[in-house]
Amino acid sequence: MATTTNITQGLAVKYKNQDWIVSFAQFVNPGKGAAFTRAKLKNLKTGQVVENTFRSGESIETIDVVRNKCQYLYNDSSDFYFMDNETFEQFALSADIIGDQKDFLLDNTECYSLYIDGTPMSIQLPPKMTFTVISTPPGVKGDTATGGSKEAIIDSGATIKVPLFIKEGERIIVNTEDRSYVSKDNS
Amino acid sequence: MIEAHTLKQISTLYREIRRFFDQQDFIEVHTPIMTPIPGMEPHLTPFETTLTTPLDNKQYPVYLNTSPELQMKRLLGAGLEKIYNITKVFRDYELGGGRHNPEFTMLEWYRQKADYFDLMTDCENLITTLLPHSNPNPKIDFTTPWDRATTQELFHQYCDIDLNQNQTFEKISQTAIFKNLDIAGCQDWDDIFFKIFLNHIEPHLGINKPIFIYEYPATQAALSKKSTKNTFFAERFELYIDRQEIANAFSELIDPDEQTQRLKEEQELRKSLNKRVFPIDEQFIASLKSIKHPSAGIALGIDRLFMVLLNKLKIEEVILFPMDQLLKENFNNQ
Numbered sequence: 001m002a003t004t005t006n007i008t009q010g011l012a013v014k015y016k017n018q019d020w021i022v023s024f025a026q027f028v029n030p031g032k033g034a035a036f037t038r039a040k041l042k043n044l045k046t047g048q049v050v051e052n053t054f055r056s057g058e059s060i061e062t063i064d065v066v067r068n069k070c071q072y073l074y075n076d077s078s079d080f081y082f083m084d085n086e087t088f089e090q091f092a093l094s095a096d097i098i099g100d101q102k103d104f105l106l107d108n109t110e111c112y113s114l115y116i117d118g119t120p121m122s123i124q125l126p127p128k129m130t131f132t133v134i135s136t137p138p139g140v141k142g143d144t145a146t147g148g149s150k151e152a153i154i155d156s157g158a159t160i161k162v163p164l165f166i167k168e169g170e171r172i173i174v175n176t177e178d179r180s181y182v183s184k185d186n187s
Numbered sequence: 188m189i190e191a192h193t194l195k196q197i198s199t200l201y202r203e204i205r206r207f208f209d210q211q212d213f214i215e216v217h218t219p220i221m222t223p224i225p226g227m228e229p230h231l232t233p234f235e236t237t238l239t240t241p242l243d244n245k246q247y248p249v250y251l252n253t254s255p256e257l258q259m260k261r262l263l264g265a266g267l268e269k270i271y272n273i274t275k276v277f278r279d280y281e282l283g284g285g286r287h288n289p290e291f292t293m294l295e296w297y298r299q300k301a302d303y304f305d306l307m308t309d310c311e312n313l314i315t316t317l318l319p320h321s322n323p324n325p326k327i328d329f330t331t332p333w334d335r336a337t338t339q340e341l342f343h344q345y346c347d348i349d350l351n352q353n354q355t356f357e358k359i360s361q362t363a364i365f366k367n368l369d370i371a372g373c374q375d376w377d378d379i380f381f382k383i384f385l386n387h388i389e390p391h392l393g394i395n396k397p398i399f400i401y402e403y404p405a406t407q408a409a410l411s412k413k414s415t416k417n418t419f420f421a422e423r424f425e426l427y428i429d430r431q432e433i434a435n436a437f438s439e440l441i442d443p444d445e446q447t448q449r450l451k452e453e454q455e456l457r458k459s460l461n462k463r464v465f466p467i468d469e470q471f472i473a474s475l476k477s478i479k480h481p482s483a484g485i486a487l488g489i490d491r492l493f494m495v496l497l498n499k500l501k502i503e504e505v506i507l508f509p510m511d512q513l514l515k516e517n518f519n520n521q
Contacts, residue, residue: 026284031435032407033381034230034374035280053385058372163190178285180500 007037007054009177010124012044012114014061015052019044021065021114021122024177028053044114044121047096063116070113070123072105080105082123084113091120101125103158104176125176130185131155132171139164149181189507196497197505199320204273204294204489207316213269213296218258220275224468225250226257228409229456232279234289235463251277254486256410257471259297260439263482264474271296273489285501286431286491288509294492297484302438303411303422306485307335307399310426310434314397314492321496326395327429334398338384339420341400345388350380350404354419377406393427400425410446410484411437426487428495436485443475 007013011022024040035056042049054060069085079092080102091113095102104125105111112124136152152162152172160174162181171185189197205215225233233250240247255274262270272295281287298305311331318329342348346366353359356376363370363379369386373379392398401424405413408421422438440446450467457464493505503509 027282027287028284028385029230029281029287030381030385030432031228031230032403032409033377036381036385038284038385051386051390052369053382055372055378055382178500 007039007060009127012063012065012116013041014063015041019063019116019121020050021124023049042099042122044097044116047094047099049099065121066115066118067112067124068115070111072107072109072111072123074107075102075105082111082113082120084120085110093120093123097122101176103179104129104131104156104174106131106156109156127175127177128173128182129176130171130173131158131160133162133166133168136162136166136168139166189504193497193499193505194507196320196322197493200317200493200496201273203317203320204313207313208271208296211269213271214267216259216262216267216270216272218252218255218272218274220252220277221249222252222258223247223249224257224465224471226253227450227453227457227465227467228253229453229460229462232462234277234279253278254293255295256484256486257468259295259484260410260478260482261471261474263297263299263439263484264477266477266479268299268480269297282510285503288490288502288506288511290510291502291506292489294487294489295484297439297482299478299480299482301483302481303401303424303436303483306436306483307333307401307424307426309485310397310399310436310487314496317496322498323496324429324498327393327495328396330396334393334396336398336400337402337420338380338400338404339402341388342383345391346383348383351417351419377404380404380407389427390430393429393431397426397428397433400427408440408449409437410440412440412442428492431491431495432488433491433495434485434487437483439478439482439484441475441478441482443472446475447472 007025020041023042026038028036028038036053038053070082073081080098081092083090114122131154133152149161173182173185231253238247238249276293339350402420403423405421411421411423414420426434454464
């Protein structure tokens with residue numbers, strides 16, 4: 001059991017008799033009332049995402065999940081294939097389960113595989129990943145209409161909002177959870 | 188770090204906010220940030236520090252304000268009729284999720300000879316004058332008048348619950364369970380109100396147009412006046428833009444006896460929540476007697492307003508050196 005004050009991204013929980021992984025957790029305080037945690041839960045079987053707000057202190061059952069490093073290999077029309085980097089076993093997950101995470105998968109991308117009772121259920125991307133900008137319009141100084149940002153397509157295929165000074169070919173760090181730009185990668 | 192371009196926009200917005208109030212003959216006031224008696228709000232946790240006097244080394248507990256409202260109302264009692272204040276406020280346990288920073292900037296303004304509906308008009312006028320200096324999400328229509336709905340109407344619209352018919356914890360629990368609404372972990376009437384509100388109502392609020400939610404249950408009245416037509420509700424509103432609470436306003440309670448009674452109840456509630464209990468600010472109570480006219484006051488979270496006006500998703504994008512960054516830099520927090 002955990003209480004909702006400890007609900008954090010990546011925690012696996014039992015909710016309405018099903019297994020879920022917390023994909024997003026946000027602290028909410030209405031000011032005139034107790035604190036709450038707003039969470040997005042991703043169903044480990046179906047990939048369905050639901051939102052629920054938990055009262056702080058409300059208890060919730062956690063599930064034991066084994067988390068191994070794995071590597072993305074390739075995909076076909078229905079499935080995505082990975083290799084567990086500890087057991088070297090290959091496994092497949094359906095496109096529904098992968099969902100929007102596919103936008104950040106490049107060949108050989110390292111991520112985590114999650115197992116419940118030995119069955120691979122889902123993957124987890126590193127919260128921050130580095131990508132190369134393959135296409136973005138040149139930044140225009142004083143462009144206030146867009147709030148100082150523009151769109152960029154990165155090598156994994158996702159479109160990300162980036163600051164005006166980012167140029168094609170540059171390496172950038174992206175927050176894979178909310179798909180936001182973090183910083184340039186100067187390493 | 189915020190880009191220079193955004194910092195310039197923020198600087199302009201501050202100037203335009205001051206211009207808006209100055210042109211209407213409001214007086215800008217500056218209240219202390221550190222005070223012996225912070226607000227009594229049961230669910231807020233102030234930062235505490237210690238003041239030491241020189242020579243005799245006497246020590247006193249002092250707190251960082253969670254809101255300047257007590258001082259602002261004292262100024263009404265001192266005879267000021269139109270005042271505004273742009274000040275830093277501090278709330279412990281409020282960090283993360285892109286909407287909270289433990290230190291943030293509050294704009295408060297108070298008017299005598301006014302009620303909370305006048306403040307709705309103020310909000311519309313203020314934000315309209317800021318729009319030419321902003322670049323909000325184009326999907327939000329700021330054309331006035333903005334939408335208005337009571338909490339009673341919203342619970343009816345989204346959950347088919349009549350708050351008026353469900354005024355007790357037992358009653359609203361039964362109704363919620365009957366309607367298959369999740370109330371797990373809820374310990375009192377307000378918990379259920381908020382859980383349903385956050386799960387089923389808030390996600391719809393102010394997406395295409397700002398909305399004023401008004402007539403909140405009197406259990407959450409704080410310093411506001413109870414509604415004259417139905418005392419189960421109070422004359423309080425919140426402004427929502429794009430699912431985010433931006434401001435909280437009252438027709439101010441100026442009855443010293445009722446205010447004392449409410450502060451006593453809040454003391455009890457703080458005690459039951461294991462929170463520090465503060466003494467009742469007698470100067471504040473005394474000042475209420477001298478407020479000559481019905482008055483209204485509002486607290487608006489400036490950083491959240493700037494998020495909306497500059498189309499930013501996280502509060503950290505409009506605050507310099509936000510606390511999550513400082514924690515990472517100094518304590519190696521991930």
